Amino acid sequence: xxxxxxxxxxxxxxxxxxxxxxxxxxxxxxxxxxxxxxxxxxxxxxxxxxxxxxxxxxxxxxxxxxxxxxxxxxxxxxxxxxxxxxxxxxxxxxxxxxxxxxxxxxxxxxxxxxxxxxxxxxxxxxxxxxxxxxxxxxxxxxxxxxxxxxxxxxxxxxxxxxxxxxxxxxxxxxxxxxxxxxxxxxxxxxxxxxxxxxxxxxxxxxxxxxxxxxxxxxxxxxxxxxxxxxxxxxxxxxxxxxxxxxxxxxxxxxxxxxxxxxxxxxxxxxxxxxxxxxxxxxxxxxxxxxxxxxxxxxxxxxxxxxxxxxxxxxxxxxxxxxxxxxxxxxxxxxxxxxxxxxxxxxxxxxxxxxxxxxxxxxxxxxxxxx
Amino acid sequence: xxxxxxxxxxxxxxxxxxxxxxxxxxxxxxxxxxxxxxxxxxxxxxxxxxxxxxxxxxxxxxxxxxxxxxxxxxxxxxxxxxxxxxxxxxxxxx
Numbered sequence: 001x002x003x004x005x006x007x008x009x010x011x012x013x014x015x016x017x018x019x020x021x022x023x024x025x026x027x028x029x030x031x032x033x034x035x036x037x038x039x040x041x042x043x044x045x046x047x048x049x050x051x052x053x054x055x056x057x058x059x060x061x062x063x064x065x066x067x068x069x070x071x072x073x074x075x076x077x078x079x080x081x082x083x084x085x086x087x088x089x090x091x092x093x094x095x096x097x098x099x100x101x102x103x104x105x106x107x108x109x110x111x112x113x114x115x116x117x118x119x120x121x122x123x124x125x126x127x128x129x130x131x132x133x134x135x136x137x138x139x140x141x142x143x144x145x146x147x148x149x150x151x152x153x154x155x156x157x158x159x160x161x162x163x164x165x166x167x168x169x170x171x172x173x174x175x176x177x178x179x180x181x182x183x184x185x186x187x188x189x190x191x192x193x194x195x196x197x198x199x200x201x202x203x204x205x206x207x208x209x210x211x212x213x214x215x216x217x218x219x220x221x222x223x224x225x226x227x228x229x230x231x232x233x234x235x236x237x238x239x240x241x242x243x244x245x246x247x248x249x250x251x252x253x254x255x256x257x258x259x260x261x262x263x264x265x266x267x268x269x270x271x272x273x274x275x276x277x278x279x280x281x282x283x284x285x286x287x288x289x290x291x292x293x294x295x296x297x298x299x300x301x302x303x304x305x306x307x308x309x310x311x312x313x314x315x316x317x318x319x320x321x322x323x324x325x326x327x328x329x330x331x332x333x334x335x336x337x338x339x340x341x342x343x344x345x346x347x348x349x350x351x352x353x354x355x356x357x358x359x360x361x362x363x364x365x366x367x368x369x370x
Numbered sequence: 371x372x373x374x375x376x377x378x379x380x381x382x383x384x385x386x387x388x389x390x391x392x393x394x395x396x397x398x399x400x401x402x403x404x405x406x407x408x409x410x411x412x413x414x415x416x417x418x419x420x421x422x423x424x425x426x427x428x429x430x431x432x433x434x435x436x437x438x439x440x441x442x443x444x445x446x447x448x449x450x451x452x453x454x455x456x457x458x459x460x461x462x463x464x
Contacts, residue, residue: 326381
C-alpha cells in the first residue's frame with residue numbers, strides 16, 4: 001500500500017527484461033547494434049507517444065524525477081531577482097532546488113498556499129502571476145499526500161501568457177492519468193519510471209519543449225564525440241552524461257509497453273479506492289484527509305490513539321501492511337491540510353491491489369482503533 | 371547474547387531514535403522485563419503482538435514480539451540518562 005513511493009509489483013515482463021539485460025554482453029547505445037535493440041530509444045519512443053511529443057529527442061532520460069527536476073530548474077538560465085512561482089503542495093525534489101536557486105542566484109520564490117484538499121488556491125496564484133511576472137512556474141500535477149490532481153491547464157496557460165516557462169512535476173501522475181504536455185501547456189514535464197509507470201527504480205526523465213534551452217547540470221562522458229571538450233549541444237545528449245542503466249531502461253521499456261497495451265482507469269476513482277475510502281470513513285478515531293475527484297489512488301489520514309509513525313510501524317510490523325507515514329517529503333502542504341507538524345499515514349494503491357487486501361487493511365485499522 | 375545500536379533517521383531533523391538489534395528473538399519474557407522501565411502496553415491480539423513502553427520522562431520503546439529488534443525514541447531531556455538506563459537494563463538481561 002505504498003505505491004506512491006514506488007510501485008510493487010512491477011508490470012509483467014519488467015523483472016525478466018532487467019535480468020535479461022544484465023545477462024547479455026553490454027553494448028553502447030548509439031554506437032553499436034540497431035536502434036531496435038536500444039532500450040533507451042525504445043523508452044524515448046514510448047514516452048514521446050505517451051506525452052504527445054513529436055520529437056523523441058526532446059525526451060531526456062534521467063535516473064529519477066529528482067534529477068529531472070534539478071536539470072529543469074538548476075539548468076534554466078535565470079537572472080538575478082527573477083521570480084519563480086510554485087505551490088505548497090510540492091515535493092522536496094521541487095522545493096529544495098528552488099530554495100537552492102533562491103539562495104544561490106538571489107531569485108524571488110513565491111509559494112502559493114493550497115486548500116484543505118491540497119489544490120492550489122487559484123485566486124492567490126493569479127494575483128501573484130500578475131504581480132511578479134515570473135520566469136518559471138513549477139507545479140505538481142498530483143499531490144503525493146492527498147492525491148488531489150491539480151487543474152494545471154488554465155494555470156499554465158495563464159503563466160505562458162505572462163511569458164513564463166512552465167514545468168510540470170508529473171511524478172505522481174504519468175502512468176496514472178492520460179495527458180499530453182501540450183494539452184496542459186507544459187513546456188517541461190518531469191517524471192519517474194518507478195511509480196505509476198511500473199518500471200524499475202533508477203529510471204525517469206524530462207521532456208523539454210524545443211523553445212526551452214537548458215544548460216547541462218551534469219557534464220561528462222557521452223560515448224560519442226569524445227573529441228569535444230564541452231558537452232555536445234544536441235538534445236538529448238546535452239543533458240545526458242555518464243553511463244545509463246541499460247538494465248533499468250530495458251525494464252522501463254517493458255513497463256511502458258505493458259502500460260500502452262493496458263490502458264485503464266488507474267486514478268482514485270476506481271472501485272477499490274472507493275471501498276477503502278468509504279471503509280475508513282466509517283471507522284471512529286480516524287480522520288481522513290479527503291480530496292475530491294479527480295485524484296490519484298492515494299489516501300492520507302491521522303489516528304486519534306496512535307501517532308502516524310506508530311500506526312505505520314504497527315501496520316507494517318504487526319499486520320504486514322506496508323504504507324508510509326510522516327511528511328512524505330512534502331513539508332509545506334501539511335500546514336494547509338491540517339496535519340502539521342507530524343504529517344499523515346498514507347495508503348497508495350496500484351493497479352495490482354486486490355479487494356482481499358483492502359478488506360484486510362480495513363480489518364487492521366479496526367483492530368488499531370478498537 | 372549481544373546487541374548493537376543504530377541511529378535511525380525520520381522525517382524530522384534532530385532525530386533521537388535508535389534501533390536496538392539483537393542476536394536473539396524478542397519474546398514475551400523479554401518484553402515484560404523491559405516493561406519495568408516504564409508503563410507497558412502489550413497488544414497481544416495483533417497478528418504479531420506489538421508492545422510499547424513509555425517511561426516517566428516520556429521516552430518510548432516499541433517493537434513487535436518475534437522480531438530481533440525494537441526502537442527507542444528518547445525525549446530531548448531524556449536522551450542521555452534514558453539511553454543509559456535502557457542499556458544498563460539490556461546488559462542485565464543479556
